[in-house]
Amino acid sequence: MDPFLTSRIVSDILTGLTNGVIYGLLALSLVLVWRSTRILNFAQGAMPMLATYVGMVVFAHQLSYWTLVIVSIVAGFAIGGVTERVLVRHLYGKPEINPIVVMVGFLIVLEGVAAAIWSTTPRGTPSPFSPIDWQLNGRPIALSAFSVYEIVTALVVMIGVAALFRFTKLGLQLRASALAPEVSRLLGVRVSRMLTFGWILSTGVGTICTVLVASNFFTGLTPQVMDGIFAFGFIAAAVGGLDSPVGAIVSGVAIGIILQFVGDYVNSNAIMITALIILIISLMVRPNGLFTKSTARRV
Amino acid sequence: MIAIERLSVSFGAVQALRDVSFRAETGKITAVLGSNGAGKTTLLRTISGLKEPTSGTITFDEHSLVAMKPENIARLGVGHVPEGRGVISEFTVEENLRLGAMMAKVDLATGLDEQYEQFPVLGERRKQHAAKLSGGERQMLAMARALIAKPSLLLLDEPSLGLAPLVTAQLMHTIHDLCASKNLTVILVEQNASTALRISDHAVILHLGRVVANDVKSNIVADENLRQYYLGMVN
Amino acid sequence: MNWTRLKRREVLSTILIAVAVAITSLTTSSVRDGVAIGVMVAVAIIGIATLTANGLRATHPVLARAALTVVVLDVSLFATYFFSAITNFNLAIGAAMSIVLLGLSFLTGASGQISLGNGAFMGVGALIMGMWANHHTSTPIFITLLIAVAGGAFVGLLLGLPATRLRGPYLAGMTLAFAVAFTAIVNSFSSWTGADAGLQLPTAVTPPHWLSDFFSSQTTLLTVNSMWLADITILVTGVAFFFMANLFASRTGRTMRLIRDNDVAAELVGISLPRARVIAFMVSSAYAALGGALWTLINNSVSPSTYSLALSITILSLVVIGGIGTISGALIGGVIYAYSTNVISWFTAHTGINPQGNLANQLPGIIFGGLLIVTMLFAPMGIVGALRRLWSKRRARTAG
Numbered sequence: 019m020d021p022f023l024t025s026r027i028v029s030d031i032l033t034g035l036t037n038g039v040i041y042g043l044l045a046l047s048l049v050l051v052w053r054s055t056r057i058l059n060f061a062q063g064a065m066p067m068l069a070t071y072v073g074m075v076v077f078a079h080q081l082s083y084w085t086l087v088i089v090s091i092v093a094g095f096a097i098g099g100v101t102e103r104v105l106v107r108h109l110y111g112k113p114e115i116n117p118i119v120v121m122v123g124f125l126i127v128l129e130g131v132a133a134a135i136w137s138t139t140p141r142g143t144p145s146p147f148s149p150i151d152w153q154l155n156g157r158p159i160a161l162s163a164f165s166v167y168e169i170v171t172a173l174v175v176m177i178g179v180a181a182l183f184r185f186t187k188l189g190l191q192l193r194a195s196a197l198a199p200e201v202s203r204l205l206g207v208r209v210s211r212m213l214t215f216g217w218i219l220s221t222g223v224g225t226i227c228t229v230l231v232a233s234n235f236f237t238g239l240t241p242q243v244m245d246g247i248f249a250f251g252f253i254a255a256a257v258g259g260l261d262s263p264v265g266a267i268v269s270g271v272a273i274g275i276i277l278q279f280v281g282d283y284v285n286s287n288a289i290m291i292t293a294l295i296i297l298i299i300s301l302m303v304r305p306n307g308l309f310t311k312s313t314a315r316r317v
Numbered sequence: 318m319i320a321i322e323r324l325s326v327s328f329g330a331v332q333a334l335r336d337v338s339f340r341a342e343t344g345k346i347t348a349v350l351g352s353n354g355a356g357k358t359t360l361l362r363t364i365s366g367l368k369e370p371t372s373g374t375i376t377f378d379e380h381s382l383v384a385m386k387p388e389n390i391a392r393l394g395v396g397h398v399p400e401g402r403g404v405i406s407e408f409t410v411e412e413n414l415r416l417g418a419m420m421a422k423v424d425l426a427t428g429l430d431e432q433y434e435q436f437p438v439l440g441e442r443r444k445q446h447a448a449k450l451s452g453g454e455r456q457m458l459a460m461a462r463a464l465i466a467k468p469s470l471l472l473l474d475e476p477s478l479g480l481a482p483l484v485t486a487q488l489m490h491t492i493h494d495l496c497a498s499k500n501l502t503v504i505l506v507e508q509n510a511s512t513a514l515r516i517s518d519h520a521v522i523l524h525l526g527r528v529v530a531n532d533v534k535s536n537i538v539a540d541e542n543l544r545q546y547y548l549g550m551v552n
Numbered sequence: 553m554n555w556t557r558l559k560r561r562e563v564l565s566t567i568l569i570a571v572a573v574a575i576t577s578l579t580t581s582s583v584r585d586g587v588a589i590g591v592m593v594a595v596a597i598i599g600i601a602t603l604t605a606n607g608l609r610a611t612h613p614v615l616a617r618a619a620l621t622v623v624v625l626d627v628s629l630f631a632t633y634f635f636s637a638i639t640n641f642n643l644a645i646g647a648a649m650s651i652v653l654l655g656l657s658f659l660t661g662a663s664g665q666i667s668l669g670n671g672a673f674m675g676v677g678a679l680i681m682g683m684w685a686n687h688h689t690s691t692p693i694f695i696t697l698l699i700a701v702a703g704g705a706f707v708g709l710l711l712g713l714p715a716t717r718l719r720g721p722y723l724a725g726m727t728l729a730f731a732v733a734f735t736a737i738v739n740s741f742s743s744w745t746g747a748d749a750g751l752q753l754p755t756a757v758t759p760p761h762w763l764s765d766f767f768s769s770q771t772t773l774l775t776v777n778s779m780w781l782a783d784i785t786i787l788v789t790g791v792a793f794f795f796m797a798n799l800f801a802s803r804t805g806r807t808m809r810l811i812r813d814n815d816v817a818a819e820l821v822g823i824s825l826p827r828a829r830v831i832a833f834m835v836s837s838a839y840a841a842l843g844g845a846l847w848t849l850i851n852n853s854v855s856p857s858t859y860s861l862a863l864s865i866t867i868l869s870l871v872v873i874g875g876i877g878t879i880s881g882a883l884i885g886g887v888i889y890a891y892s893t894n895v896i897s898w899f900t901a902h903t904g905i906n907p908q909g910n911l912a913n914q915l916p917g918i919i920f921g922g923l924l925i926v927t928m929l930f931a932p933m934g935i936v937g938a939l940r941r942l943w944s945k946r947r948a949r950t951a952g
Contacts, residue, residue, distance in 0.1 A: 058724065058725075105925070105929075108929055112932070113664075113932075114721070115660060115720075115872075115876070116932055118666060118721075118724055119869070119872050119924055119928045120924070120925050120928045122865055122868070122869070122921075123869070123920075123921040123924030123925040124921065124925060125921070126865075126918070126920060126921030127917075127918050127922055129917070130914040130921060131914070133913070133914045134911040134914040134915075187415075187419060190415060190416055190419070191416070193407075194408070197405055197407055197408075198403065198405050200399075200403070201403035202416070203387040204365055204367070204396075204397045204403070205417055205462070206388050206391040206392045206419060206420030206466070207419065207420075208388050209388070249728070249729065249732050252725050252728070252729075253729055256721075256722050256725045256726075260721060285740075287736040287739045288736070289736070290729075290732055290736040291733050291736050291737055291740065293729060293733065294730060294732075294733040297725070297726055297729050298714050298726065301714060301717075301718055301722055305717040305718055305719070305722065307722075
């Protein structure tokens with residue numbers, strides 16, 4: 019058992035899994051915002067980044083780690099809600115390029131502001147979980163207390179979101195507002211509030227993802243830290259299908275594992291190239307994502 | 318009871334409704350008739366708040382509906398079953414009904430039971446996706462969804478559309494019974510005039526956005542000219 | 553042909569040119585300069601005369617566009633003589649960028665597709681120029697440029713094929729992934745591409761002997777070189793714009809616009825959607841490659857790190873700010889690009905904001921991002937679009 023668990027293959031799988039849940043969380047937040055408002059949020063990494071700065075850096079020396087996490091998440095909720103009300107409102111129904119350009123601009127502004135205030139030196143408060151890999155009979159397994167913390171958190175979030183949508187009144191209204199906004203209004207659903215809530219929820223999920231990244235002893239928090247994760251998270255969401263929360267998570271984990279193997283057995287350049295190839299192939303096979311139920315377009 | 322006074326609605330340069338006035342009484346079915354493009358659907362959409370009128374008033378139970386948002390109008394007890402039924406295909410039958418019950422201060426279980434009793438077919442298919450229902454079943458689902466919230470005003474937009482004659486007859490029967498038993502105010506928009514007139518008490522005929530007739534059923538039916546020119550009823 | 557109107561315009565333009573000639577001839581010293589000016593002026597007169605011939609726009613649109621291009625080129629080439637080396641350099645960079653912007657403007661405006669990868673396509677052209685020049689030193693510049701264009705079109709084909717079936721966000725994502733992967737791809741073939749360090753052109757681009765002899769001994773070599781580079785770039789830009797203007801108005805262009813506005817109708821009329829989309833994609837990538845190749849010429853080297861995702865985003869932003877789907881918008885974008893640092897320093901100087909440290913570094917980015925948001929929310933048709941709206945409002949007011 020020991021040699022197996024500490025073997026290169028298993029190590030790659032475990033490391034890939036740990037990376038993959040991070041991509042999956044970001045992909046999930048992209049799917050949430052897409053499903054509720056049909057907007058591709060390019061600032062989906064930058065908005066939580068700012069929230070995490072507010073939560074984890076501003077009060078870093080005064081509060082405990084867990085309080086900081088909660089502050090960050092609340093800040094994420096706030097940023098998501100305010101952004102929807104002030105900025106995104108004006109983008110509904112416009113041509114597809116408009117939201118993309120606006121959110122890219124927003125991304126640039128947020129990163130600039132964060133860098134201006136807090137500079138680009140890595141910050142962040144390390145979590146109370148040790149990042150040192152565990153040992154099995156003197157050989158390291160690619161798991162540490164911290165990586166387990168990441169995986170468990172991601173699982174809890176995914177289950178929580180799924181439960182919210184399936185079992186609660188709020189979830190029903192969110193789904194209805196996205197599928198049939200006019201009919202929902204006729205049934206008394208406050209659709210515009212649901213749209214705001216979609217952004218609040220998705221930014222919250224994104225913030226949890228960013229908090230995990232910021233709590234990583236080896237990464238820390240920088241204004242650009244979410245850029246790479248956004249790229250992979252986006253690819254995961256596109257591969258899985260922007261309408262599918264399950265697809266987002268599964269693709270995220272799968273991509274995390276595949277890319278880990280590629281990085282280990284080939285070289286680091288091949289990682290991004292492989293990601294691109296995965297994306298192109300999956301979009302050629304299923305242009306709307308692998309997990310989307312294909313509906314023929316009504317003419 | 319709902320009173321509509323001098324209602325005018327336009328879409329840009331096109332005027333869809335001009336100076337429309339009539340009343341629909343509680344416990345009665347008021348049919349709104351006329352050919353395509355007469356403005357019937359626009360009328361219902363304006364009442365339920367999806368469209369803002371350019372002038373006129375709509376008074377429902379002491380409330381003025383004109384400046385209100387659709388979700389608030391719905392919460393006042395206005396149930397609108399729109400053109401095409403608006404059933405959410407991706408939801409199950411039960412989820413559609415749960416959505417309908419959302420704003421009502423109604424116990425969900427009781428409400429569901431009532432609707433399943435009224436429409437047994439829905440009870441049988443409660444866990445199925447609405448996409449799998451037939452036209453008639455969808456119509457029942459749309460109505461049940463509107464009724465579960467216990468509305469006092471029911472707006473029905475062409476419920477018989479696409480349904481077989483036998484199903485239509487049953488549907489009309491159901492509407493008539495519900496109106497009587499629950500003392501609803503019903504506004505029934507139909508292109509199929511004879512079907513609608515059979516169960517209505519009162520009728521309003523629209524032509525190119527204007528009211529050309531507004532009277533009790535018997536007078537409308539008796540008028541040869543009305544029947545021929547506006548209702549296409551040759552008999 | 554309306555002779556009186558023609559006469560009036562001709563007279564007016566001849567007078568204007570005569571004034572310009574008088575001013576410039578008073579400031580130049582040698583006979584040779586005078587000859588050059590004379591040639592320029594003659595071309596300008598012929599061009600303007602053709603252009604203002606009544607009704608030419610309608611009857612011979614291609615000729616009218618050619619005349620316009622000739623006049624603009626003429627004036628620009630004329631101007632480079634007087635500009636300093638720095639100005640010529642900026643002009644060249646901006647002109648090359650405007651070619652790239654034009655390509656993306658066409659893709660987005662005419663065929664409604666989004667691309668976040670045109671910085672990478674620029675890189676493709678830039679690298680081809682660098683690599684080819686290093687291996688085949690004898691090829692004339694213009695041939696190498698064509699090769700770079702072909703290379704760009706080819707890569708556009710590779711990416712355009714899977715892109716045909718993709719809707720907005722998925723297409724954006726795919727092009728984004730390409731932009732990010734470009735650096736990795738370049739690094740993988742580092743023996744050819746020189747990876748991060750980039751490539752140098754083996755021989756600097758210099759003007760031919762007859763031209764450099766033409767100038768007086770007072771003009772430095774640097775000035776002559778930069779003028780020559782600017783001239784080449786402007787010439788190529790003119791050709792590229794001319795071609796695009798014709799493409800826009802042609803049947804292909806109309807097909808593209810139909811697809812953008814109503815693809816279902818287009819399909820019903822028998823247009824092959826995938827083919828048209830791929831063609832649009834290839835055109836935009838070819839144009840981007842041309843711009844990149846020109847940059848290599850101007851900078852005398854190519855550095856792959858220049859062609860990053862940030863550049864792709866900058867390109868898209870400039871297209872938006874200039875005006876999507878417009879030709880003049882691409883020109884405006886090019887000018888903005890060339891002088892953006894100047895604009896920002898002007899801004900900070902005049903608003904009294906004195907940024908220190910981190911803020912100083914980030915301020916250009918913050919302003920740029922803010923500009924993007926504001927433009928897209930309030931003037932989605934860009935500067936050109938806003939101007940056109942103002943113009944038509946004025947006309948409506950004076951008419952009504």
